[in-house]
Amino acid sequence: MPVDTKEEPEDEDSEREDDKLYCVCKTRYDEDRVMIACDRCDEWYHTQCVNMPDLEVDLVDQFICPVCIQTNPHLHLQTTYKRRCFFGLKHTDPSSSNACHKPSRGAFSKYCSDECGIKYMQMRISQWERSGGKRDKLWESVKNAEKREGVVVCADVKMEIDSKLSPAPISAQKRKANREIVCLNSRLENVVREREMMKREMDMVLWREKLVKLASERAEKVDECGWDQRLCFGEEEWDDFGAEVLESYEEKAKEEASDDVMQVDGVTTGHGEWWCTGKKKCERHAGWQKLRVAEVVFDKETKETILSTLTTREREIRKGIEDILYPPSTNASQAPSKPSLADPPLNGTSKPRINGETIEKGKKKKS
Numbered sequence: 001m002p003v004d005t006k007e008e009p010e011d012e013d014s015e016r017e018d019d020k021l022y023c024v025c026k027t028r029y030d031e032d033r034v035m036i037a038c039d040r041c042d043e044w045y046h047t048q049c050v051n052m053p054d055l056e057v058d059l060v061d062q063f064i065c066p067v068c069i070q071t072n073p074h075l076h077l078q079t080t081y082k083r084r085c086f087f088g089l090k091h092t093d094p095s096s097s098n099a100c101h102k103p104s105r106g107a108f109s110k111y112c113s114d115e116c117g118i119k120y121m122q123m124r125i126s127q128w129e130r131s132g133g134k135r136d137k138l139w140e141s142v143k144n145a146e147k148r149e150g151v152v153v154c155a156d157v158k159m160e161i162d163s164k165l166s167p168a169p170i171s172a173q174k175r176k177a178n179r180e181i182v183c184l185n186s187r188l189e190n191v192v193r194e195r196e197m198m199k200r201e202m203d204m205v206l207w208r209e210k211l212v213k214l215a216s217e218r219a220e221k222v223d224e225c226g227w228d229q230r231l232c233f234g235e236e237e238w239d240d241f242g243a244e245v246l247e248s249y250e251e252k253a254k255e256e257a258s259d260d261v262m263q264v265d266g267v268t269t270g271h272g273e274w275w276c277t278g279k280k281k282c283e284r285h286a287g288w289q290k291l292r293v294a295e296v297v298f299d300k301e302t303k304e305t306i307l308s309t310l311t312t313r314e315r316e317i318r319k320g321i322e323d324i325l326y327p328p329s330t331n332a333s334q335a336p337s338k339p340s341l342a343d344p345p346l347n348g349t350s351k352p353r354i355n356g357e358t359i360e361k362g363k364k365k366k367s
Contacts, residue, residue, distance in 0.1 A: 022035065022043075022044045022045070022046075023035070023044065023045045023046045023049050024045065024049050024050075024066070024067075025046065025049050033046050033047075033048070034046070034047045034048075034054045034057060035047065036050075036052070036057060036060065036063050037063070038063055038064060038065035038067075038068060039062045039063055039064065039176070040064055040065070040068045040077070041065060041067070041068055043065060043067070045065055050065065050066060053095070055095075055097060055101040056081070056101060058101060058102055058103060059081045059082050059084055059101065059102075059103055060079065060080075060081060060082075061080040061081055061082045061172070061173075062079065062080045062172055062173070062176060063079050064077045064078060064079050075175070075179070076175070077175075078172065080171075080172040080173075082103035082104070083103060083104045083106070083110070084100075084101065084102075084103060084104065085100040085101075085102050085103065085104050085110070085111050085112040085113075085116050086104065086110040086111055086116075086120065087099075087100050087111055087112075087116040087117070087119055087120040087123075088100035088101055088102070088112075088116075090120060090123075100112060100116050102116075125138065177324055180324060181321060181324055181325070184317050184320050184321050184324075185321070187317055188314065188317045188318065188321070191310055191313050191314045191317065192314060194310055195307065195310040195311065195314065198303055198306050198307050198310060199307065201303055202300075202303045202304070202307065204235065204238050204242075205296060205299045205300050205303060206300075207238060207242050207246075208231065208292075208296055208299075209296045209300065210246065211228065211230065211231060211245060211246065212231065212289070212292045212293055212296055214246065214249045215227070215228040215231070215275075215289075216289045218249060218252070218275070219280070219289070222277075223280055224275070224276070224277050224278065224279070224280060225275075225276040225277070225278040225279060225280060225281075225282035225284075225285050225288075226275055226276065227275065227276040227282065227284075227285040227288050228274050228275055229274045229275075229276075230245050230274050231292060233245070248274075252275075
């Protein structure tokens with residue numbers, strides 16, 4: 001009876017996944033426990049193991065694990081949080097599960113939603129009525145109020161003449177953006193260095209291609225084997241004598257063959273010269289033209305592919321740095337304004353985060 005073995009690889013993969021250990025407690029994945037990923041090393045940790053209440057997971061803006069904080073004390077890493085919904089903060093028991101633990105909508109509202117804003121005002125009105133206030137009088141004072149059309153932010157700016165302003169503290173988001181730029185610049189340097197080395201190797205392949213062509217043409221012209229030992233030159237010999245080798249063909253065409261000749265294994269070669277002067281179908285170097293041409297073609301195609309890949313990678317890294325330094329404008333009708341180098345976008349990315357979103361990078365909720 002035939003046995004179906006297609007399910008075995010899936011079972012093995014699932015066993016491997018189950019065997020993986022997570023968190024500082026080094027235990028397997030448990031779907032009943034809430035986990036969160038470090039935004040620096042991408043390792044997963046149980047919220048309980050890092051002293052974080054499960055209800056605060058949605059409030060985390062950037063989570064840095066204890067291991068990253070301890071191993072990088074000079075970077076001053078720390079976990080940052082979003083501003084919590086005002087209704088949850090003013091709840092009678094803010095730490096309970098009945099209170100709202102979602103982030104606010106930033107400068108647009110101190111509440112996570114219109115529903116929480118309404119609930120908070122209902123709570124305030126109820127408290128006011130219990131203290132002796134009347135709902136009818138309250139309505140008369142606010143019934144003509146108009147809807148807010150904009151957000152005004154008041155900033156106190158204190159300037160002193162002939163005094164130096166102290167630099168503003170760098171936020172966690174800016175530090176994260178700066179770290180990403182440093183990492184991308186390091187990768188860019190490695191790619192550029194590798195591409196320059198590959199271009200140098202490509203120049204040597206092109207030199208060998210030209211040398212094969214000159215040697216083949218000379219062999220046809222003098223009706224000899226024409227094998228040139230300099231086709232085996234390495235990088236150091238190419239650096240020192242590459243140009244002279246190509247020039248030697250022009251000089252050789254003007255000179256006469258040397259009279260000092262010796263016999264080696266039945267092949268006649270000129271003493272002190274690089275070319276084999278044996279018969280056209282030399283046994284020692286039979287078919288050298290086809291072999292060398294094929295070798296050059298293969299090396300050329302391989303290095304062209306690598307150069308193309310490195311060039312593409314360099315463009316992607318430069319684009320990533322540009323997106324951090326100069327994020328694209330959200331309004332296509334307005335000209336994009338480029339921020340300064342010391343002021344990268346929030347969270348080190350041009351894509352805004354959506355407050356209150358349950359599926360978010362660095363979050364893993366229990367099912």
